[in-house]
Amino acid sequence: MKARVHVTLKDGVLDPQGKAIAHALGSLGFQGVGDVRQGKVIEIELAETDPQRGREAVDAMCRKLLANTVIERYEIQIDR
């Protein structure tokens, strides 16, 4: 089973990487670019076959290691 986790900064947390990308896109001549935010995507291969238990395991991984829940939120997607 494969899990895909998105970790992004919570709304309201300043995202300097996103700002830098928006600025660079403007400099390259791209018009109409508004807010840009950058996050991480983590793809994990799991031996677990039960989607529910897989999701619980990945949720624990997010809380313990993958996301800083003070400033980041995460979203788990399970592909069977």
Add this chain to the structure above:
Amino acid sequence: MKARVHVTLKDGVLDPQGKAIAHALGSLGFQGVGDVRQGKVIEIELAETDPQRGREAVDAMCRKLLANTVIERYEIQIDR
């Protein structure tokens, strides 16, 4: 319109960040974790309203700035 871009290393390109995550998860006691790969997710707010033209613009952004197409692949998702 909002575009979401996933930029991940191509298969076969060594991903030391992913390896470090897999190792850390193992150290934390998580069982059955196989390959882990880390990439970036970039969310872009666009003034463009036509999905087709929006996708073309984001594709150009990926080729020019967001992805290094020698070692990375990208995937564009348009949310209207």
